[in-house]
Structure formats: C-alpha cells, structure tokens
Amino acid sequence: MKVAILGYGTVGSAVVKFLLENDKLIRARCGQSITPVIALARSPKKNALIPITHSVAEILNADVDVFVELMGGVDEAFKIVSEILKKKKAVVTANKAMLAYHRYELENLAKNLAFGYEASVAGGIPIIKVLKEGLSANNILAIKGILNGTSNYILSSMSQKNMSFKQALQIAQNLGYAEADPTFDIEGQDAAHKLLVLSSIAYNLKAKPEDILIEGISEIAPEDMYFANEFEFTIKLLGIAKVRENKVELRVHPTMIDKEKMLAKVDGVMNAISINGDLLGESLYYGAGAGGEATASAVISDLMDIARDQVKAPMLGFVNTLEYKLLSKDEIYTKYYLRVKVEDKIGILSKITQLMSENNISIDSFLQKPKKNDENYSTLFFTTHLTYEKSIQNLLEILRKQDFIKTKPFMMRIE
C-alpha cells in the first residue's frame, strides 16, 4: 500500500520513519507493506527519508493508495482533502480543526471510502476506535475528557506546586508544552474541536465550535486551587458531552471534580477520556494526547486498518437515523462554584445570599478565607446545589454591578 504524506513536520516524519523501519511488524499485523513514497512540505527538509515536493498539485497526482493529511488549518486542508476524496482515494488525517468545521461534508464525500481520523482526538489514545467500535453497543450517556495536555499540565502545576497561572504557563512554554501564543490551548478551543468530533460519533451532533460553551483556564487563581483542595476537589479543563432528555449538552470549561474520580488523577500533559455507556458503565482511556510519536501511533493504526481492509463503518459511526439536539447554554443544569471578592463590611454576605435566593440558587457550601493583614477585601467561596446556567449568569451580572464587589466574580462548574 503506497502512501503520500501531506505535511512533513514532527508527526509526518515520525510516521515515515516508523513505516520504513518496521516493515516486518506491519506485514505480520496487516498482511502487506505500507510504503511512504512522497511528502508535501512548505520548506526544504534536510535529511528527509523520502522525496519531498512543495507542490500540492504534484502530490495530488501521486500514484498512491492513501493520503495522510498532517498540515493542520481549516480551509486549505478541507479543500485539499475534498479533492482527494473526489479522486476516490482513502484519507487519514490528524486535523481536528478541519473536522470541527467540516466533518459532515467530509463524511458525505467519503462514502464508501476509508477515512481515518484517530489522530485528531487525544493523540495516540485510540478513542475514536473505542467510541465507534469498542463501545458500539452502548447508548452513550456522557463523555468527559481531559483533551488538552497543555492546560492539564498548567492546572497540575498550579495545584501541586502552588503556582500562579502565569508562572505555570511560563514553565509549560519553557518545556515546550505550551506554544508562544498559547490561546488556542488554554482558552479551550483545542479541546472543543476534539469534543465536537467525539460528539458526532456518540450523538450525530452537527454543532460547530461557535455553537457551544467554551471557557478557558486563564482566570483560575491560586485561591481556587486552595478551595478545591480544602473541599476535596481537583480542577480540570474538561470537554463534556452529556445526554439530558434527548438533548445533549456540549461544553468545555474548567471543572471542579471529586478528587477521588479517575479523571482527577490524570496529571501533567496526559489526556484521558471517561465514557459512560448504558451497558458498560464508566470506562476510561488514558495516554499521551500529543507528541510526534504518540500521534504517529494513531496515524499508522489508521493506515493498518485500511491495509487490512477493515474500515467499513460510516466515517462518523452512524447512518443518520438517530436524532439528538444540542441543549442551549441557558439550559445547562449543574452545580457551581463562585469566588467573590468583596469589601470587608457588615451585611455584604447577607446581601449576596439574598441575591442568590432571588435567583433560585441554593448554597451547598460556603467558605470565607481568613483575611491577610494587608488585604482590604474578603474572599468568599460558595458552591451551589443543582441550578440552571441562566440563573448563575443572571446572578453574576447583578453581582458585577454591586459597588461592594472588588473584582469580577469568578465562576466554575462542578461535576
């Protein structure tokens, strides 16, 4: 089986190296060799192991069986992959952004063609295969995933080493875990793209990133970590997909979770996805969510599935007969954590609790941290019972207007 590689960076070169060096293993496991014959790269590559071209037209005309798309980006990649599919060639891609926007158009084009995208979610963890095939007997009740290693590394550092967000980010950047502009990772966009891919397999949901609630981790403060620790929570950036009465809520945000949960124990740059199925109950999948070799592992497993001729299910797992609707953001119904900095004056706590009850928000726990000498404000921490997102957003809007509020109140959802 001959393969063209579009994008010869960390992942592309790891794929090529493995395919060239492990022919015996590949033939033993899938009955034929998988040979990379040409790669597309924007810049010249020293020591490339296979011929490199800079021409998209040239690589699209290459005499190969499968095209591996590792360029990233949305529109150009979609255009190129569409052309490949129109030539009736199989595709393997790691491109979550393209899938977040164009997965249903791609599925239409890929009818009766193999289309692998294992590498697009959670790097080397075979979560696409697990969800689409391994758990195919389950009605999926919920998916909760640590889908972004950068954010998880930062949150782990803040929690375990008592760092501020800025300090933890700086170290992540120094170690190469965060990019110079980390926005995409820390503001939840990357996790959202992956969540959208998973939600299509589980629920056939056509949502795009702008349709769902996405919040990042940059406003989390050391005192939130303090509270979490006191109340036996761990803070994780989660992508959550959850069924409620034939609707599905999709959201990405920092989340307080019980520190005894398996997800809470996933530290550093690792990814993990917890899936709750009606037959199986909770299962969890843990591993490296990024890195050249880990991502190559997923790309090559897709290639081997194609070489074995065993890619038969529809690209997104479903023939379109199941109907789920996206739950609107306001309808989200969960528990909340609030951190409110207020002037240190009599009557303010009673004012806040009054505002909460006016918005039908019931308090589950409350903590006022002892004030340090040099502070002219008090920090109040609340958790609520189950309530609607709309109520919390109303409360936050009202709180922001109160003159006793020192800084913008901070809210986090609890699972």
Added chain:
Amino acid sequence: MKVAILGYGTVGSAVVKFLLENDKLIRARCGQSITPVIALARSPKKNALIPITHSVAEILNADVDVFVELMGGVDEAFKIVSEILKKKKAVVTANKAMLAYHRYELENLAKNLAFGYEASVAGGIPIIKVLKEGLSANNILAIKGILNGTSNYILSSMSQKNMSFKQALQIAQNLGYAEADPTFDIEGQDAAHKLLVLSSIAYNLKAKPEDILIEGISEIAPEDMYFANEFEFTIKLLGIAKVRENKVELRVHPTMIDKEKMLAKVDGVMNAISINGDLLGESLYYGAGAGGEATASAVISDLMDIARDQVKAPMLGFVNTLEYKLLSKDEIYTKYYLRVKVEDKIGILSKITQLMSENNISIDSFLQKPKKNDENYSTLFFTTHLTYEKSIQNLLEILRKQDFIKTKPFMMRIE
C-alpha cells in the same frame, strides 16, 4: 444477521435483551439488525425472550450467521466451537479458559472466519480491539493489568478498611463479588487466562497457564498493607507481560507498585490495563471487568463488527512471522519485598543480611516494626534492589530452614 446464543445466563440474557430492545441503534451503527433466534441452556428458563433448546445438536444446526459461546469451561466449549468453525460460521466468545488452552487451534480453524473474543478479557473494556487494532503500530514493551475484579476488591478493602484477607473475602462473597469457592479468582488463574490471551496479540506467545508464574493474594497480611502504606506502595494483583531482549516474561502475582501510578488508583471491582508501546508510551484502559451488561457490551460490539463486515485481521492479530520466546521463571529480574518473622534475639538481622549477600541480593530498604507486648517475635521487612528470581527463591529456601524463623517468609515482587 441471525445469532444463536450458547449459554443463557447473566451475560446471555443481557445480550438477548439488548439486541431485542435496541434495533434502531444497531441498524444506525452497523446497517442491519442483529436478531437472536435461539439459545442453548442446560435448565429450563422462565420468561426467556427467545426460544430455548437443551440440545447442542439442535443449536448447531440452527440457521444462523453467528454463534455466541457463553458456556464457559475448556474442553466441551472447545469441541462445540470447533464444530461451528468447521461449518464455516462466525463465532463470538467470552470464554477465556478455552482461549488460554486452545487459542491457536481455534485460530487455525477460524482462518477467513470472523472470531470475536473481546468479552474474554476485562469484560466490557475493549482491550482486545485496542491491542489488536488501536495500538497496531506499536511494538508492545509491556502490559500490566488488573485483570481480576474480585482480587482487586479484596485488596482495596484490605488497604482502605484495614481488614484481613479473610474478612475482605467474606464481604466480597456477601456482595456477590466473590464466589463460594473463590480459588480461581484469588489464586491468579483467572488473571493468567486473560494475560495469556493478551500476550498472544502482543507477542504471538503460545504459552499455557502451567507454563507461567502464577501466585495469588491469599497470603497477603495486614502488615504487608502497613508496609506498603509506609513506603508509598499499593498492592495489586497484576498480570504482567514484559519484553526483555527478545524474550517475554509472563507472570501473575501480587505486586507492590508506586502509589502514584494510574494502576495504583484503580480501586474496588474495576479492571485496568496499562500498555507500554514504543511509539505511544504508556496508555491505560479502565472499566468494569465483569457483570452481565458490561460483558454483553463486549459481546455485542463483536457482533456489530461482524455485521459491519470489518473483522479482517487474523484472530490473534498476527500472521505468524514474529518470534518471541517465553522467559523462564528463574530469569525474572525485578525488585522484591520480603516479610520475615523471626525470634526476637540478638544477631538474627545480621544472619539474614549475610544470607542475602551470599545470594547476591542487595537491600534497598529495611523496616522493623515496633513489637507489641504480647508478641514473642519480630517482623522484619526488606525491599531489594534488582535481582534474579532464582536468587530470591534460593534465599527463601535457606531462610525456611533456619531455626530462628517463626513462620514461612513471605515475598512479593515490586514493579
């Protein structure tokens, strides 16, 4: 697709119920209905949802596409499954004992036939699919699994609730997590059967249960839990497959593991498998390892793969071109924990350490627990540096003969 169910117990009835109630989901995901038409049962079944027969001959002649074998046992099941395969019919089985002894004969018979056995290892966790397909690009360096929920429940109870083995077993029996005769689970046989199946996919190893080291958890004492806790270990019954210089060690035994490892955090009846691949690094798969519905989840996913016509790889993942040999037990090379009860007399510690150094065993840590008033012996705890199994076994044999030894010394391996 028509299916016959051989064995209508907890799993069989869960499979039938799901197939009958979820036709829409099944058709959406695999393009056709999967219909159970007849089941084999030894005793009459009240309220059975499909026709029941007591005749093996009758069910073997049923006009179906797939036979689901859920009878258990080794020889009779092997005979029946062989007959099915000779009729060129597909098979799905949950029978780990049959596979532990006959998987290679079955693979020979199953050439060009679908043969699913996802349910045979770790219940509903899709570990067979993960290893055979999801990680197909990896040379597997190690597999470490909590493969028996009964043992894990007992060890969790001993560790967290300070119980003796007997107390914990009693509670597990009361809750239905352990059988009246728990030998098969607590002595490691069940885990060994599963490990052998995994080792075939990863290494093409033809070993049988009697070829490998199998030790159970019944000799673990509360003081071993005390030591583990003091030295930041957790004790788990692990199935271990590990490559060393083109040989593979296979062993099942209680193991001291670093309590920060993900495997150490798997509590109660849950199963989890950690796999170390050369590309992906460590990944871990966690979920319910037993129970009617969880096991049915695996059985049905196999059926759906067959309905999708996507079972194309050889049954055990490999065409037989890779060669690994089983490492002999004596060659196992790891760290060890020793608990030795001795008379409380001068010079005994020095005698023991002398015996250790004569056997080339180097001490890594040592603990002597303060003696209680009513005890006329001392308990000594040692951990060693890396050493050979043969050296430890020699030492244990010599120690047993010493007159200062109060009870049989207890050894556990450390990972």
